Amino acid sequence: MVQEAIEKADLLIEAMGWIRQFRDKITVIKLGGSVMEDPEALRHLLVDIVFMETVGMRPIVVHGGGAAISRAMTEAQIEPRFIQGRRYTDDATLQIVERVLAGQINESIAARIEEFGGRAMPLNFTGEKNNNVLYGERITLPGDDGKPIDLGHVGRVTRVDRDTIENLCYAGQVPIIPSMCETKSGERLNVNADTAATAVAQALGAEKLVFLSDVNGVRRDKNDPNTLIHSLTANEAQRLIAERAIEAGMIPKVEACLETLQQGVRKIHIIDGRIRHSLMLEIYTNEGIGTEIIAS
Numbered sequence: 010m011v012q013e014a015i016e017k018a019d020l021l022i023e024a025m026g027w028i029r030q031f032r033d034k035i036t037v038i039k040l041g042g043s044v045m046e047d048p049e050a051l052r053h054l055l056v057d058i059v060f061m062e063t064v065g066m067r068p069i070v071v072h073g074g075g076a077a078i079s080r081a082m083t084e085a086q087i088e089p090r091f092i093q094g095r096r097y098t099d100d101a102t103l104q105i106v107e108r109v110l111a112g113q114i115n116e117s118i119a120a121r122i123e124e125f126g127g128r129a130m131p132l133n134f135t136g137e138k139n140n141n142v143l144y145g146e147r148i149t150l151p152g153d154d155g156k157p158i159d160l161g162h163v164g165r166v167t168r169v170d171r172d173t174i175e176n177l178c179y180a181g182q183v184p185i186i187p188s189m190c191e192t193k194s195g196e197r198l199n200v201n202a203d204t205a206a207t208a209v210a211q212a213l214g215a216e217k218l219v220f221l222s223d224v225n226g227v228r229r230d231k232n233d234p235n236t237l238i239h240s241l242t243a244n245e246a247q248r249l250i251a252e253r254a255i256e257a258g259m260i261p262k263v264e265a266c267l268e269t270l271q272q273g274v275r276k277i278h279i280i281d282g283r284i285r286h287s288l289m290l291e292i293y294t295n296e297g298i299g300t301e302i303i304a305s
Contacts, residue, residue, distance in 0.1 A: 020294075023293075023294060023295060024289075024293040024294070027293045028064045028066075028293065031216060031217075031292065032065035032066065033065060033066075033067065034067060034216035035067040035068075035217075036066055036067065036068050036215060036216060036292075037068075037069045037071060037209050037210040037215045037217070037218045037219070038068055038069065038206075039220050039221060040221055041073035041202045041221065042073075042075075042223055043223050043283065044223075044282035044283060045072070045073070045077070045114070046076050050285075053285050053287075054221065054287070054288060055118070055121050056286075057287075057289045058122060058127065059125045059126055059183075062127055062128070067178040068183050069183070069213070070118060070183060071186045071187075071188060071205050071206035071209050072110075072118060072185070072186070073110070073201075074109060074114040074188075075096070077114060078106055082102065085101070087102060092150060092158055095150065095160055095163060096163070097160055097161050098160065098162040098163050100162070102199075103161070103162040103199065106199050107135065110189060111134060111197075112135040115131045115133045115186075116133075118131070118185050122185070129182060129183040130182045130185065131185045132173070132174075132184055132186050132187075133187055141189075142169060142170035142174055142184070142186060143166050143169060143170075143200070143205060143208070143209075144167060144190055144191055144193075145164040145167045145168070145190035145198060145200065146198075147163065147192070147196075147198060148160065148163060148164055148165050162196065163198060163199050164190055164199070165200060165201075165204060166205055166208035169208055169209055169213070171212050171213055174186075175213065186205070188202035188206075203265060204265070207265055207269050210272075211269060211273065211274060214273050214274070215274050216274075218266075218276075218278070219292075220262065220278065221281075221282030221287070222279050222299075223281065223282075223283070225280070225281040225284075225298065226279045226280060226298075226299035227241060227246075227259060227263065228256070237299075237300065239296065239301070240302075241301070242304070243270055243302065243303070243304055244305075250263065263279075266279070267302070270302065275303070275304065277301070278292075278297075278299055278300070278301050278302075279299050279300045279302070280298055287299070
Protein backbone atom coordinates (compact mmCIF):
# COMPACT_ATOMS: atom_id res chain seq x y z
CA MET A 10 0.00 0.00 0.00
CA VAL A 11 2.81 2.43 0.89
CA GLN A 12 4.62 1.61 -2.38
CA GLU A 13 1.43 2.35 -4.36
CA ALA A 14 1.09 5.68 -2.57
CA ILE A 15 4.74 6.53 -3.33
CA GLU A 16 4.20 5.72 -7.03
CA LYS A 17 1.17 8.02 -7.07
CA ALA A 18 3.22 10.77 -5.45
CA ASP A 19 5.96 10.27 -8.08
CA LEU A 20 3.36 10.71 -10.83
CA LEU A 21 2.10 13.92 -9.22
CA ILE A 22 5.66 15.27 -9.02
CA GLU A 23 6.17 14.43 -12.72
CA ALA A 24 2.90 16.21 -13.54
CA MET A 25 3.85 19.26 -11.45
CA GLY A 26 6.48 20.46 -13.92
CA TRP A 27 4.00 20.35 -16.81
CA ILE A 28 1.26 21.96 -14.70
CA ARG A 29 3.57 24.89 -13.91
CA GLN A 30 4.67 25.19 -17.54
CA PHE A 31 1.13 25.31 -18.95
CA ARG A 32 -0.56 27.33 -16.22
CA ASP A 33 -2.60 30.20 -17.78
CA LYS A 34 -1.90 28.82 -21.28
CA ILE A 35 -4.74 28.20 -23.75
CA THR A 36 -5.31 24.69 -25.12
CA VAL A 37 -7.91 24.12 -27.85
CA ILE A 38 -9.38 20.60 -27.82
CA LYS A 39 -11.22 19.30 -30.88
CA LEU A 40 -13.89 16.75 -29.88
CA GLY A 41 -15.44 14.58 -32.56
CA GLY A 42 -15.58 11.19 -34.23
CA SER A 43 -16.03 7.98 -32.28
CA VAL A 44 -15.15 9.71 -28.98
CA MET A 45 -18.50 11.51 -29.13
CA GLU A 46 -20.25 8.17 -29.61
CA ASP A 47 -18.59 6.44 -26.63
CA PRO A 48 -20.16 7.71 -23.36
CA GLU A 49 -17.37 6.26 -21.20
CA ALA A 50 -14.56 7.74 -23.32
CA LEU A 51 -16.33 11.10 -23.39
CA ARG A 52 -16.78 11.04 -19.60
CA HIS A 53 -13.04 10.53 -19.02
CA LEU A 54 -12.17 13.29 -21.48
CA LEU A 55 -14.51 15.78 -19.83
CA VAL A 56 -13.08 14.91 -16.40
CA ASP A 57 -9.60 15.58 -17.86
CA ILE A 58 -10.82 18.97 -19.11
CA VAL A 59 -12.15 19.81 -15.62
CA PHE A 60 -8.75 18.82 -14.18
CA MET A 61 -6.95 21.07 -16.69
CA GLU A 62 -9.11 24.05 -15.71
CA THR A 63 -8.71 23.25 -12.00
CA VAL A 64 -4.90 23.40 -12.16
CA GLY A 65 -4.90 26.69 -14.05
CA MET A 66 -4.86 25.77 -17.73
CA ARG A 67 -7.33 27.44 -20.10
CA PRO A 68 -9.07 24.66 -22.08
CA ILE A 69 -11.42 25.52 -24.97
CA VAL A 70 -13.58 22.80 -26.56
CA VAL A 71 -14.56 22.88 -30.25
CA HIS A 72 -16.84 19.99 -31.22
CA GLY A 73 -18.53 18.34 -34.15
CA GLY A 74 -21.32 15.77 -34.08
CA GLY A 75 -21.49 14.05 -37.46
CA ALA A 76 -22.90 10.70 -36.28
CA ALA A 77 -25.67 12.30 -34.19
CA ILE A 78 -26.60 14.55 -37.13
CA SER A 79 -26.78 11.54 -39.47
CA ARG A 80 -29.05 9.71 -36.98
CA ALA A 81 -31.37 12.71 -36.73
CA MET A 82 -31.49 12.93 -40.53
CA THR A 83 -32.42 9.24 -40.76
CA GLU A 84 -35.24 9.81 -38.24
CA ALA A 85 -36.45 12.74 -40.37
CA GLN A 86 -36.15 10.52 -43.48
CA ILE A 87 -33.63 12.87 -45.11
CA GLU A 88 -30.95 11.16 -47.19
CA PRO A 89 -27.46 12.53 -46.36
CA ARG A 90 -25.44 13.75 -49.35
CA PHE A 91 -21.66 14.09 -49.32
CA ILE A 92 -19.61 15.94 -51.95
CA GLN A 93 -15.83 15.43 -51.84
CA GLY A 94 -16.19 14.35 -48.20
CA ARG A 95 -18.27 17.39 -47.17
CA ARG A 96 -21.88 17.11 -46.01
CA TYR A 97 -24.22 18.95 -48.43
CA THR A 98 -26.37 21.15 -46.20
CA ASP A 99 -29.76 22.17 -47.59
CA ASP A 100 -32.40 24.06 -45.58
CA ALA A 101 -33.84 20.94 -43.91
CA THR A 102 -30.37 19.58 -43.06
CA LEU A 103 -29.32 22.97 -41.63
CA GLN A 104 -32.28 22.94 -39.24
CA ILE A 105 -31.17 19.51 -37.96
CA VAL A 106 -27.49 20.56 -37.69
CA GLU A 107 -28.48 23.65 -35.72
CA ARG A 108 -30.82 21.72 -33.40
CA VAL A 109 -28.52 18.74 -32.79
CA LEU A 110 -25.02 20.26 -32.99
CA ALA A 111 -25.47 23.84 -31.74
CA GLY A 112 -28.32 22.88 -29.44
CA GLN A 113 -28.40 19.40 -27.91
CA ILE A 114 -24.72 18.39 -28.13
CA ASN A 115 -23.31 21.82 -27.26
CA GLU A 116 -25.54 22.26 -24.23
CA SER A 117 -25.03 18.67 -23.02
CA ILE A 118 -21.20 18.91 -23.10
CA ALA A 119 -21.36 22.08 -21.00
CA ALA A 120 -23.86 20.50 -18.58
CA ARG A 121 -21.70 17.39 -18.11
CA ILE A 122 -18.59 19.47 -17.36
CA GLU A 123 -20.63 21.24 -14.67
CA GLU A 124 -21.72 17.82 -13.31
CA PHE A 125 -18.03 16.91 -12.88
CA GLY A 126 -17.36 20.04 -10.84
CA GLY A 127 -16.15 22.36 -13.60
CA ARG A 128 -17.68 25.52 -15.04
CA ALA A 129 -18.57 25.71 -18.72
CA MET A 130 -20.35 28.05 -21.11
CA PRO A 131 -22.12 26.77 -24.24
CA LEU A 132 -21.55 29.27 -27.07
CA ASN A 133 -24.26 28.92 -29.72
CA PHE A 134 -27.12 30.77 -31.38
CA THR A 135 -30.01 28.59 -30.25
CA GLY A 136 -32.75 29.80 -27.91
CA GLU A 137 -33.30 33.43 -26.99
CA LYS A 138 -29.66 34.29 -26.27
CA ASN A 139 -27.26 34.39 -29.23
CA ASN A 140 -23.72 34.07 -27.87
CA ASN A 141 -22.11 32.68 -31.03
CA VAL A 142 -18.37 33.41 -31.38
CA LEU A 143 -17.59 32.11 -34.90
CA TYR A 144 -18.27 34.18 -38.02
CA GLY A 145 -17.64 33.25 -41.61
CA GLU A 146 -18.70 32.93 -45.21
CA ARG A 147 -20.04 30.30 -47.60
CA ILE A 148 -17.57 28.09 -49.44
CA THR A 149 -17.72 26.17 -52.71
CA LEU A 150 -15.54 23.33 -53.97
CA PRO A 151 -13.69 23.32 -57.31
CA GLY A 152 -15.40 20.99 -59.81
CA ASP A 153 -13.65 18.87 -62.46
CA ASP A 154 -14.91 21.27 -65.14
CA GLY A 155 -13.49 24.28 -63.30
CA LYS A 156 -16.91 25.46 -62.14
CA PRO A 157 -17.57 25.85 -58.39
CA ILE A 158 -19.67 23.17 -56.66
CA ASP A 159 -22.31 24.52 -54.27
CA LEU A 160 -22.44 22.85 -50.84
CA GLY A 161 -25.50 24.69 -49.56
CA HIS A 162 -25.21 26.15 -46.06
CA VAL A 163 -21.54 25.20 -45.59
CA GLY A 164 -18.86 27.69 -44.67
CA ARG A 165 -15.47 28.49 -43.25
CA VAL A 166 -14.55 30.64 -40.27
CA THR A 167 -13.12 34.07 -41.15
CA ARG A 168 -13.40 35.74 -37.72
CA VAL A 169 -13.37 34.54 -34.12
CA ASP A 170 -14.74 36.61 -31.22
CA ARG A 171 -11.50 36.38 -29.28
CA ASP A 172 -12.52 38.77 -26.48
CA THR A 173 -15.58 36.75 -25.42
CA ILE A 174 -13.63 33.46 -25.38
CA GLU A 175 -10.67 34.94 -23.47
CA ASN A 176 -12.95 36.58 -20.89
CA LEU A 177 -14.61 33.22 -20.20
CA CYS A 178 -11.23 31.48 -19.88
CA TYR A 179 -9.92 34.03 -17.40
CA ALA A 180 -13.15 33.76 -15.40
CA GLY A 181 -12.44 30.03 -14.97
CA GLN A 182 -15.08 28.82 -17.44
CA VAL A 183 -14.56 26.36 -20.29
CA PRO A 184 -15.93 27.74 -23.59
CA ILE A 185 -17.83 25.05 -25.55
CA ILE A 186 -17.99 25.94 -29.26
CA PRO A 187 -19.99 24.03 -31.92
CA SER A 188 -18.57 23.80 -35.45
CA MET A 189 -21.02 26.30 -36.97
CA CYS A 190 -20.61 29.95 -37.90
CA GLU A 191 -22.75 32.95 -38.80
CA THR A 192 -22.41 35.28 -41.80
CA LYS A 193 -22.69 39.08 -41.78
CA SER A 194 -26.31 38.70 -42.91
CA GLY A 195 -27.11 36.26 -40.09
CA GLU A 196 -27.11 33.05 -42.16
CA ARG A 197 -25.98 29.99 -40.16
CA LEU A 198 -23.41 27.70 -41.77
CA ASN A 199 -22.15 24.19 -41.12
CA VAL A 200 -18.34 24.13 -40.67
CA ASN A 201 -15.81 21.28 -40.67
CA ALA A 202 -14.88 20.76 -36.99
CA ASP A 203 -11.11 20.36 -37.65
CA THR A 204 -10.97 23.68 -39.51
CA ALA A 205 -13.13 25.39 -36.85
CA ALA A 206 -10.78 24.22 -34.08
CA THR A 207 -7.79 25.38 -36.13
CA ALA A 208 -9.35 28.83 -36.61
CA VAL A 209 -9.97 29.18 -32.86
CA ALA A 210 -6.42 28.06 -31.98
CA GLN A 211 -4.92 30.52 -34.46
CA ALA A 212 -7.11 33.44 -33.34
CA LEU A 213 -6.26 32.94 -29.66
CA GLY A 214 -2.56 32.16 -30.16
CA ALA A 215 -3.07 28.87 -28.34
CA GLU A 216 -0.19 27.06 -26.69
CA LYS A 217 -1.65 23.73 -27.85
CA LEU A 218 -4.22 22.35 -30.27
CA VAL A 219 -5.28 18.77 -29.52
CA PHE A 220 -7.01 16.60 -32.13
CA LEU A 221 -8.78 13.63 -30.53
CA SER A 222 -8.52 10.92 -33.17
CA ASP A 223 -9.43 7.26 -33.64
CA VAL A 224 -5.74 6.31 -33.97
CA ASN A 225 -2.88 6.80 -31.53
CA GLY A 226 -1.12 9.41 -33.68
CA VAL A 227 1.26 9.49 -36.64
CA ARG A 228 2.81 6.08 -37.36
CA ARG A 229 5.75 5.04 -39.53
CA ASP A 230 3.63 2.00 -40.48
CA LYS A 231 -0.08 2.84 -40.54
CA ASN A 232 -1.02 -0.75 -39.59
CA ASP A 233 1.34 -1.03 -36.61
CA PRO A 234 0.46 1.01 -33.49
CA ASN A 235 3.95 0.25 -32.13
CA THR A 236 5.51 2.47 -34.82
CA LEU A 237 4.00 5.60 -33.24
CA ILE A 238 6.15 8.71 -33.63
CA HIS A 239 5.97 10.58 -30.30
CA SER A 240 7.43 13.88 -31.48
CA LEU A 241 7.85 15.48 -34.91
CA THR A 242 9.15 18.83 -36.06
CA ALA A 243 7.41 20.53 -38.96
CA ASN A 244 10.39 19.74 -41.23
CA GLU A 245 10.35 16.05 -40.26
CA ALA A 246 6.59 15.86 -40.90
CA GLN A 247 7.01 17.40 -44.36
CA ARG A 248 9.76 14.88 -45.15
CA LEU A 249 7.56 11.94 -44.06
CA ILE A 250 4.71 13.22 -46.26
CA ALA A 251 7.10 13.54 -49.24
CA GLU A 252 8.41 10.01 -48.59
CA ARG A 253 4.79 8.76 -48.32
CA ALA A 254 5.62 7.36 -44.89
CA ILE A 255 2.51 9.07 -43.46
CA GLU A 256 -0.60 7.22 -44.65
CA ALA A 257 -3.09 8.95 -46.95
CA GLY A 258 -5.89 9.54 -44.43
CA MET A 259 -3.50 11.26 -42.01
CA ILE A 260 -1.93 13.59 -44.63
CA PRO A 261 -4.68 16.30 -44.63
CA LYS A 262 -4.68 16.38 -40.80
CA VAL A 263 -0.87 16.71 -40.62
CA GLU A 264 -0.85 19.36 -43.37
CA ALA A 265 -3.50 21.33 -41.43
CA CYS A 266 -1.28 21.00 -38.34
CA LEU A 267 1.72 22.41 -40.24
CA GLU A 268 -0.33 25.35 -41.49
CA THR A 269 -1.53 26.04 -37.94
CA LEU A 270 2.03 26.01 -36.58
CA GLN A 271 2.90 28.70 -39.12
CA GLN A 272 0.11 30.83 -37.62
CA GLY A 273 1.77 30.85 -34.20
CA VAL A 274 0.26 27.85 -32.34
CA ARG A 275 3.23 26.31 -30.52
CA LYS A 276 2.32 22.60 -30.38
CA ILE A 277 -0.25 20.29 -31.92
CA HIS A 278 -1.14 16.87 -30.52
CA ILE A 279 -2.87 13.97 -32.29
CA ILE A 280 -4.04 11.38 -29.76
CA ASP A 281 -6.47 8.47 -29.48
CA GLY A 282 -9.39 9.93 -27.54
CA ARG A 283 -10.73 6.45 -26.75
CA ILE A 284 -7.87 5.76 -24.31
CA ARG A 285 -8.90 6.46 -20.73
CA HIS A 286 -7.63 9.89 -19.58
CA SER A 287 -5.78 10.35 -22.88
CA LEU A 288 -5.62 14.14 -22.45
CA MET A 289 -3.93 13.94 -19.05
CA LEU A 290 -1.53 11.24 -20.21
CA GLU A 291 -0.49 13.33 -23.22
CA ILE A 292 -0.14 16.68 -21.48
CA TYR A 293 1.04 15.80 -17.97
CA THR A 294 3.49 12.92 -18.52
CA ASN A 295 7.01 13.02 -19.95
CA GLU A 296 6.41 10.34 -22.56
CA GLY A 297 2.85 11.16 -23.71
CA ILE A 298 0.65 8.72 -25.63
CA GLY A 299 0.23 10.35 -29.03
CA THR A 300 2.14 12.44 -31.55
CA GLU A 301 3.16 16.03 -30.87
CA ILE A 302 4.09 18.22 -33.82
CA ILE A 303 6.18 21.28 -33.06
CA ALA A 304 7.33 24.17 -35.24
CA SER A 305 11.08 23.53 -34.91
